[in-house]
Amino acid sequence: MASRSHRLRQDDKRYVWHPFTQMQDWLRERHPIIERGEGSSLIDVDGRRYLDGVSSLWVTVHGHRKPAIDRAIRAQLAKIAHTTFLGLSHPLAIELAKALVRIAPDGLAKVFYSDNGATAVEIALKMAFQYWQQQGGRCLRKTRFIALDESYHGDTLGAVSVGGIDLFHRLYRPLLFPTWRIPSPYRSPWDRSRRPDSLERLESLLRRRHDQVAGLIIEPLVQAAAGMLPSPPGFLKSIRSLCSQYNVLLILDEVATGFGRTGTMFACEQEGVTPDLLCLAKGITGGYLPLAATLTTQEIFDGFCAPYGEKKTFFHGHTYTANPLACAAALANLHCFERERTLDRVRPKIAQLRRELESLRSLSHVGDIRQVGFMVGIELMRDAARGEPYPYEAKIGMRTILEARRRGLIIRPLGNVIVLMPPLSISSRDLSRMVRIVADSISAATE
Ligand SMILES: Cc1ncc(COP(=O)(O)O)c(C=O)c1O
Incomplete structure (x- = not known):
């Protein structure tokens, strides 16, 4: 008997059209089907746990299943x-x-x-x-x-x-x-x-x-x-x-x-x-x-x-x-x-993120790292020294986020730019883990 997740995946491919998605690729790929959330984590129907590195498209503030909001x-x-x-x-x-x-x-x-x-x-x-x-x-x-x-x-x-x-x-x-x-x-x-x-x-x-x-x-x-x-x-x-x-x-x-x-x-x-x-x-x-x-x-x-x-x-x-x-x-x-004085508490985390992102500058295909608060764009380039971009067809952003997913982090790129926008409530430990996974994923996708 087909598992629940297999059936869901089949029906998703059969009936659903996803936003901002090349569906020809989607139909060939395997994507997580998220069923639950907890704090900064998303959990899929197979029970796999991921860090939500883009706040579910830039919306989650105090984490998922926040008791006061529930x-x-x-x-x-x-x-x-x-x-x-x-x-x-x-x-x-x-x-x-x-x-x-x-x-x-x-x-x-x-x-x-x-x-x-x-x-x-x-x-x-x-x-x-x-x-x-x-x-x-x-x-x-x-x-x-x-x-x-x-x-x-x-x-x-x-x-x-x-x-x-x-x-x-x-x-x-x-x-x-x-x-x-x-x-x-x-x-x-x-x-x-x-x-x-x-x-x-x-x-x-x-x-x-x-x-x-x-x-x-x-x-x-x-x-x-x-x-x-x-x-x-x-x-x-x-x-x-x-x-x-x-x-x-x-x-x-x-x-x-x-x-x-x-x-x-x-x-x-x-x-x-x-x-x-x-x-x-x-x-x-x-x-x-x-x-x-x-x-x-x-x-x-x-x-x-x-x-x-x-x-x-x-x-x-x-x-x-x-x-x-x-x-x-x-x-x-x-x-x-x-x-919870959320704004006071996010400030040191913004500084931590800035410090830790510095380590990514040594990666040869990182062209630019832009950060405003908890909004980050990491631009990948074929030749960062000469400012030569990856071509659109290289799908370098998509390749990088798929590497991240394998490592337990959900993010979504904008073309060749890797976007990070964690929930304001993310712990300092998860913030470090996110940056480490991003570094490994960029290396894996670009080398
Ligand atoms: C600056 C800005 N304005 C408007 C929108 C559109 O918002 P929505 O997707 O809720 O229609 C977005 C979405 O990303 C945005 O970033």
Whole structure:
């Protein structure tokens, strides 16, 4: 009789289509089927245990099966699993909105819920656009957005329109709205080209076109899906002042960076920046359930308040907006941050990670190691000294993560970049083990 895991694997291959996955390869390969989690570990149906080195796609904060979050969801389940947020409200969504406003940068006053990062971004873009349309007069011309090359804001068409990763986005261009772009500020160690300065480009664009720009969207401090590309200190602050100077709304996408990943609750705190719109998702529920929020200012909110007949309503919503179970998880997540001083406790671990990653620099195919808090990208290169990349077909990132998997670590690459983003709760011992496995896996895959 076929084992349970064998049957599951067969049915997965027969019925399922996985995201961001070349299914022709998938159908030939054998992948873990994860059944349980405990702290920083994932356990598959065969009972094998793995370290979760990417926080289950950048979401897990306090670990899996965190008792306080489990309890909060169960308590809400005993009341109601879902009730609509269109025309009704519920206690936990109200409490959570208040808590988010309290921890968000000063000036953000209102919370609009949705259910994933891409929708949080869509909402910010539509709010910014509609805000200017409702201001009328010369503001009617403010219809364009500015985004960075290499940016990633999700996979729905609005989010793809402001995305800048050719591999993911180019094909869809005929379906997208036009976006003005500025270069990413990140320079790799082997980049000798004289690319234009991002801020100079932005200023020149705004000087000429600001009256047509509704907003600028950016991932603060680090362009995550581009391969963890950090921006130089002061960059975000300069973006903020240019947006203010030219009357352009600043949208910060903290879907990846929010909830402690960079060492502070939100990345923008590190440069003392308040956006006009802030997009949150992923870690908002501690990695438990899909929930997102777009926060904005009283001023933008007021731009939508008008007599019914003027039709200034924000005509946007999703069926599961502010799902009560997800709100319960999110509130419990925030309580854990406070009660366990999660941010204080992650700081020494960030320093430990930085120290231990240094040992990887001696590996001959490691070209660059980029770290912002607990977000790490290790770029592999065919010839690191000359800056010669591995070709796409070499699948070097995939080969490396399969080596890691054999050694008991689950990670996921971005092309040739090995991404590490452990749960903030990871122990210092597991952190060291993760780095050791990554070193061995890179050696095994590249030599
Ligand atoms: C910065 C950023 N924005 C938006 C998204 C999209 O989030 P979701 O996958 O929840 O739609 C991501 C996902 O990785 C992200 O990194």
